Amino acid sequence: MDLTYSVEDDEFRHEIREWLESNLVGTFAQLRGLGGSGREHEAFEERLEWNRHLAAHGWSCVSWPREYGGRGLSLQQQVIFHEEYANANAPARVNHLGEELLGPTLIAFGTSEQQARFLPRIVAVEELWCQGYSEPGAGSDLAAVSTRARLDGGEWVIEGQKVWTSLAHTADWCFVLARTGSGPRKHDGLSYLLVPMRQSGVQIRPILQLTGTSEFNEVFFDGAVTEADLVVGEAGSGWSVAMGTLGFERGVSTLAQQIAFQRELHLIVELARSNGAIADPIIQDKIVAAHMGLDMLRLHGLRTLSGEQGIEASITKLLWAPWHRSLGELGMAVAGAGSLTVAEAPYQLDELQSLFLFSRADTLYGGSDEIQRNVIAERVLGLPKEARS
Incomplete structure (x- = not known):
């Protein structure tokens, strides 16, 4: 670029x-x-x-x-x-999930009626969205979803469970990957449905995280319904639509994420200077490595922006996730023994403690590092598929 x-x-x-x-x-x-x-x-x-x-x-x-x-x-x-x-x-x-994921997906795959119904409300931030992908038995292996939907007259009736659903408790709508048919491959028979969250057939249970907060949720669909025409793309062809959404997820806005990373690194360096940890040569080496890694993330991000977010998305995830997790560990090393106690009872974390705890999940959500390595190995290097029991 x-x-x-x-x-x-x-x-x-x-x-x-x-x-x-x-x-x-x-x-x-x-x-x-x-x-x-x-x-x-x-x-x-x-x-x-x-x-x-x-x-x-x-x-x-x-x-x-x-x-x-x-x-x-x-x-x-x-x-x-x-x-x-x-x-x-x-x-x-x-409004990230509506603006950066669902909106571009509707522009690329939606009908004119769906675009007219939903896009203006996303632009105006009148309706918020969440993503119904992961399930207890289908996290990184998204094609293994078991949530099902069947047509009953003019409605889809949905049964199943989603998990790790970001901001489901604040969302008005959810884009749900559900099984509506079958085929020779597990990717077949999936549909991409737009489902209203505020109905009796939807139950949301917040998940308490290590940080003490609950932005992730379990979502249970027990006879939840949505209109028959609120399927994006053809019924049964939801896999390609879902992959399109994941491509939009890792776009230009990731550069802003890196500026947030830079701010976190700056906070760690300032703490190291104030408490004397900067004098430790091991800490110095880790700080230098963190700066170099962040520069590499930015250059890689800029290089990949103008291309397709296919395999590059997997590479990007493998670069930033372990780097950010290591940054959380560096923050705790710089803070020293003080990192083990909370600022206020009962559980008031400071910014670096929150960074450390939340970043433990970086290599898992959004496609685990294991899965990203398999994608690169199988689709780029042509290596045989990993044996699965």
């Missing part, structure tokens, strides 16, 4: 930077730095209001084509937007 910025790009950077400076004020200023992985509970309603403020001024869904309500930004301008948003320490947005 050529990241030589034009005069127009520089003007756009100035525009978004100036807008953020003039709008992250008053009550919104208090939201700086809030939210994100492991911290989605922080000021959720206030961040929702901020998201709607962004939308009212045309700053939601910036990568979407204009005809669907977006800004139609170029790749360079998308990079600029996410960089400036992260550099401003603006609060984590609550």
Whole structure:
């Protein structure tokens, strides 16, 4: 990707930077730095209001084509937007799953009626979404899902369970991968359904995490229903739609994630300087390695942006997940014995403790490292498939 910025790009950077400076004020200023992985509970309603403020001024869904309500930004301008948003320490947005995953999926695979029904509400942040993929027996092996749906008159009736469903407790809708038929392969017979969450057939149980928070959930579908025409793509061809969604998941916005990583690394370095840990040569080496790793993540991310997010998505996950998990471990090493006690009773964690605990899951969610290595080995290197019992 050529990241030589034009005069127009520089003007756009100035525009978004100036807008953020003039709008992250008053009550919104208090939201700086809030939210994100492991911290989605922080000021959720206030961040929702901020998201709607962004939308009212045309700053939601910036990568979407204009005809669907977006800004139609170029790749360079998308990079600029996410960089400036992260550099401003603006609060984590609550509309990620709708804006970055479901919306682009509907643009690529949805009917005009589905696009007209859902896209404007995502742009305006009027409806929030969650992702119904993983199940107790089908985590990284997504094709093994057992949640089923059957047509009954004009409705799909859904039975089954999903797990690790991010923000299900705040979502209005869920895009659900369910088995509606059969075929010679387990990928066959899957359908991609759009299911309303606020109905009697849907039960949500928050999962208490090591961080003491509960942004993940179990979701039980017990006779849940959705309209017959709310299947994206053809019934039974949901696997290709689901894979399209996963491709959208690892796009330009991951560069903003890296700026958040940079902020975490800076916090660790400042702590090392203040408590003297910086004098330890082992700590020094780990800090240098962390800086080098972060630079590599950014360069790799920029290199892959203009290509298909196929195998590159697996490589990207294998790069950032262990790096971020190691960063959490470095934070605890720098903090020393103090990392073992909480700031306040009963369980008030500081930022580095939350980083350490939540990052333990980085190599598991979004496709485990084991699965990503298998994907690369089988699809790129042509190695035989792993033996499965």
